[in-house]
Amino acid sequence: MPSYKAPVHDTLFLLNDVFHFEKYGNLPGFEDATPETIEAILGEAAKLTEEVFQPLNRSGDVEGCKRHADGRVTTPKGFKEAYEAYAAGGWIGLATDPKYGGQGLPYTLGAIMNEFSSSANMALSMYPGLTMGAIAALIEHASEELKQIYVPKMVEGRWSGTMNLTEPHCGTDLGLIKTKATPQGDGSYKISGTKIFISAGEQDITENIIHLVLARIDGAPEGTKGISLFVVPKFMVNADGSLGARNPVACGSIEHKMGIHGNATCVMNYDGAVGWLVGEANRGLNAMFVMMNEARLGVAIQGLSQSEVAYQNALAYAKDRIQGRSLSGVKAKDKAADPIIVHPDVRRTLMNIKTFNEAARAFVVWTAIRGDISHRSEDKAEKQMGDDHMGLMTPVLKGFLTDKGFENAVNAQQMLGGHGYIEEWGMSQYVRDARIAMIYEGANGVQALDLIGRKLPRDGGRAITAFFNEVSAFIKQHEGDAAMKAYVGPLANSLQHLQQATMWFMQNGLANPDNAGAGSTDYMHLLGLVCFAYMWAMMAKTAQEKLANGAGDKSFYETKLVSAQYFAERVLPETAAHLARLSTGAKTMMALAPEAF
Structure with missing residues (x-):
């Protein structure tokens, strides 16, 4: 059976020795991130992901999500309890402002936890991951009233979040969106339309699901300049914060996918669902890009995560599997053959993946620190540096790490020979799960065009x-x-x-x-x-x-x-x-x- 061990030692080396995390102690939230605290946080993250998330990875892949006749969607056995353990540990609000119930710690620590949880169980980790992205978008652009209604319970983990962009006729070209929003005169809107490929769009894990939906207000300009962002809850929220009536938004079907079977990828139908404007009218893409950029960094980490866990299992197999003799002489004299790790071409594959994983982890941590600087520093020059770095490197991280992460998962599968092709060994799942990361949140060809056309000349x-x-x-x-x-x-x-x-x-x-x-x-x-x-x-x-x-x-x-x-x-x-x-x-x-x- 597959296994996973969180790379705590390697990560602490990066934080403490390479990037000297303690020198950022002047930034808000960093004062509590002492080396001792960080080591304790990473230790707890490793324990949760290794002991709670990882054992559900293969069973979740086999069981998958199911949509029932009444529109309900059930997730694999154990996912709800694992999510609740994640929420109870405060991981969802790790880097969120304490004003909304978060811990206010550096985003960098959240990025590290993202790697651990995605390596252990990518499909499961997407439920809290999407929620954290929705929280970030609401905090950045929503009114204080909307923040107070939704964010604290999302941070607590009782409510989750999604992003609704894609429609059957448009993905990358969001200017073609047809979902419409009709003003109701009381500040609310009626949202009508169909969204597809909505990760975690419906599930039985949380009490409420808070959808962030791109739509076009009646009479708005055509193209991207006429798109607005709305918050649309699955259940309406009463004045006292309790849940009210069901909003007319429902899962029409779930996609039968190549991988990430444990995450419910839904077709969502909005039939006059009540929503509220987030940010300014006709500037929805600006607001949604906060969540999209968070998601793109998260997807980049998924590329690393599947490469890492596939490597760990390929390495274990290479040390154990005996086949043939070393070209330079017998190495295991007490055995009928040598372990395959003695062969140069096996070493080539393993070294290629190993050196990728460790450099990718450093790249992620380096960029996450720059992200913390851009959001938390009061120095204008530092903020600009952080913003510039994030803008330039986000498409590189997303495109390069997921392209190579999938390639590495395939090569790690190759290490197991025929066993790599057999489902019970688990390597097939890493290949299948890694493949989506090259596609969603902007296909990698689009990331490359964004880098050349926008980010480079900016x-x-x-x-x-x-x-x-x-x-x-x-x-x-x-x-x-x-x-x-x-x-x-x-x-x-x-x-x-x-x-x-x-x-x-x-x-x-x-x-x-x-x-x-x-x-x-x-x-x-x-x-x-x-x-x-x-x-x-x-x-x-x-x-x-x-x-x-x-x-x-x-x-x-x-x-x-x-x-x-x-x-x-x-x-x-x-x-x-x-x-x-x-x-x-x-x-x-x-x-x-x-x-x-």
Whole structure:
């Protein structure tokens, strides 16, 4: 049976040693995040995810969700109790303002918990994850009255949240939305329309479900400029906070999906359901983007999470499974064959996944810290830096981590040979669950276009210039250190590839926009690889310092250095290929007429 162990040690290394989390103690919420407190929080997170979430992962996949004739949806056995344990631990409101019942701790800790819970049980973790995204959107844009009605009970876990964007005829192009909102004269609206692919749209876990719904007010402009956001509860809320009548919103069906079977993905029908405007009329996308960006970061973490848990189980199998003899001589003389981990190609697969996971975790933590800075710092320059970083890196995280996370899940499945194809071994589920992360919250091709078309040129390229400057400063600081040569040299080379690619787009993208589109995915992966190289260089520097001081786990730090060098030698050369591909432009890609395909 599959297993999972939360990477607490590795995460503490990042927080305490690489990124020096304690230096942000001046930010609100960070004063309570001492190293001792963080270690205790991560320990409890590991316990909950390993002991409560993980045992339900395979059973939830097999049982799935069921829609009944009366429209009710039941979730797999044990999901409700696990969700309640999550809520009782205060995890939903971990980073939420105490004004609404939260703990006000850094968002970074929530991102880490997201990795642990998604690795343990991705489908289950989506229920609280979506709720946290809805909370963030309401706090950012809703009136104080709406916040007081909904947010505290969502933080408590008694009520959950969803996001309703997609319709049968439109997904990415939200300007085509047809769901309508008719004013009622008392400040409320009647919402009518159909939404599809609504994760956790109906379930038996919480007392109430708070839907955030994009709709067009009667008479509003066409396109994205006429979209508004509404809060639509499953049950109406009385003046005293108790639940009232059922709102006319219902699950018409649930999708039968490739993976995440334990999460109810619903078709939601709004038949004059009562809703209230969130934020300004006709600016719903602006408000919903708070939840969408939260969700995109969450989905990026899902890419890492499935890669991590698939790797852990592939590694366990590789150490245990005996097949053939080592090319360099017998290693297990007391056995009929050697464990397959002795074979170089098995090592190649495992090292590729291992070095991805550890760099991806660092990338997530680094970006989450920048997100905390953008939301909590009172220094305008720091806030701008944090905002710029989040804007630039969100599509990279979502696209790169989920593309590679799925690839890693497939390669981890390969480690088990025929057993990897058998459901009871669990590897198939990681592949199936990981696949959706490349699609929802903006398909990865759209993320790449967003990066090239919007995020790269925004504010005159301020964000990417700041990134170039930060990495260049690190290289300059350490290029004279002989011990860092194996990490800094390849980083400098890959950064040059990225800068050349950026210049190529500046010179060729405006003349022919198809050139930008043709190279967008290569650029996204190129930027992702450079970010990983930067993470590995920082981790290597920290490991060297720890070894020099004789502090901590010597084996852990030595392993970091080998892993960093492997990434630089075997993975990072891919930046040259990405640059070569995108530099060819769109000519041959766009040359054929549609009928020639």
